[in-house]
Amino acid sequence: MNNLVVNSVLDNAYSNFFGFTYSEVYEMLEYYNMTDKEKELKEWYDGYIFGNEEIYNPWSVISYIAKGCIPQAYWVNTGKNEILGDVLSIATEDITQKLYALLQGECVIARIDQNVVYKSLSEEPENIYSLLLVTGYLKVLKKELQADGSYLCEVSIPNKEIAAVYKNEILSHLLQIGAIKRTTANKIAESIYANDLGKMQDAITEYIDKTISFYDAGTEGFYHGLLLGLVSLTDTQYKIKSNRESGDGRYDISLIPRNKKYSGIIIELKSKGGLNEAELEKLSETALEQINSNRYSTEMEKDGITNILKMGIAFSGKKMEIKTQTF
Numbered sequence: 001m002n003n004l005v006v007n008s009v010l011d012n013a014y015s016n017f018f019g020f021t022y023s024e025v026y027e028m029l030e031y032y033n034m035t036d037k038e039k040e041l042k043e044w045y046d047g048y049i050f051g052n053e054e055i056y057n058p059w060s061v062i063s064y065i066a067k068g069c070i071p072q073a074y075w076v077n078t079g080k081n082e083i084l085g086d087v088l089s090i091a092t093e094d095i096t097q098k099l100y101a102l103l104q105g106e107c108v109i110a111r112i113d114q115n116v117v118y119k120s121l122s123e124e125p126e127n128i129y130s131l132l133l134v135t136g137y138l139k140v141l142k143k144e145l146q147a148d149g150s151y152l153c154e155v156s157i158p159n160k161e162i163a164a165v166y167k168n169e170i171l172s173h174l175l176q177i178g179a180i181k182r183t184t185a186n187k188i189a190e191s192i193y194a195n196d197l198g199k200m201q202d203a204i205t206e207y208i209d210k211t212i213s214f215y216d217a218g219t220e221g222f223y224h225g226l227l228l229g230l231v232s233l234t235d236t237q238y239k240i241k242s243n244r245e246s247g248d249g250r251y252d253i254s255l256i257p258r259n260k261k262y263s264g265i266i267i268e269l270k271s272k273g274g275l276n277e278a279e280l281e282k283l284s285e286t287a288l289e290q291i292n293s294n295r296y297s298t299e300m301e302k303d304g305i306t307n308i309l310k311m312g313i314a315f316s317g318k319k320m321e322i323k324t325q326t327f
Helices: 022-030 034-043 058-066 082-090 095-102 125-134 160-178 182-194 197-214 220-234 277-291 297-304
Strands: 048-051 051-055 108-112 137-146 151-155 238-242 251-258 265-270 310-314 319-326
Touching: 022 058, 034 058, 034 160, 048 137, 058 238, 082 251, 095 108, 095 137, 095 160, 095 238, 095 297, 108 125, 125 151, 182 197, 197 220, 197 310, 220 265, 220 310, 251 297, 277 319
Parallel strands: 265 310
Antiparallel strands: 048 051, 108 151, 137 151, 238 251, 251 265, 310 319
């Protein structure tokens, strides 16, 4: 027993035996006369790649069909997700930004070491991507073998089910460390449901104020990451985009409503140290003006969204100022 061969999710051997393949899932849908649910099931539970084989989560597929095709995160109920909590507790600013980028449906580049062990997480935070991959929280889109035996990979979140797990764990982490209160999270959800822009602004102001008081204030990228963490809680109602082109430039954050009964939201951030209150207010006005002068609302207007909340947010250390405008 001293010549064992280990096959990981990156290897082709036995790759189609650890979940349902597409043909198996479609056969099941045909049997239960549910082929019209193929697209939804794929979005929620497909996306895993073992070797070169596309794999569906078997437990979730069975649960989805047994529950009458109600899409939700069934995998989260099969066990705790402590690994995500551990990742968030030791994440550097770069890792945090990458995690939020993943939540927005983007891909990131990561080094994957198949021999990494769990206890190395605190010693080398960059190992989190290897652990997230082997535990099912990431999938590999492209891989390139390196001289040391590791892989340089392009990774993303597999599907909507895992995105929901990320979102819940990020909220739980923020609640646990005191960076956000349950009342604030509820206020955000209620303001979106009621399309109450004033309440939305109050909730965002409350969140940022509490969060900046909790953390040491940092760069504009730091504030950007905090806000992405907040708006990731709204991805059921919004398509969230970050640093994308629209009009004559690139906005910071855009929340495009999935249903036109909600308002669109465009956020531009500015950060500069050592500002007094008047200077901070002026900087927030500059951020708001940038949204208008660069026509960042063009993308939403083309989609027929006419009610748009524009937010210019300025930071200086732990101080913040928000200027808003509705269109």
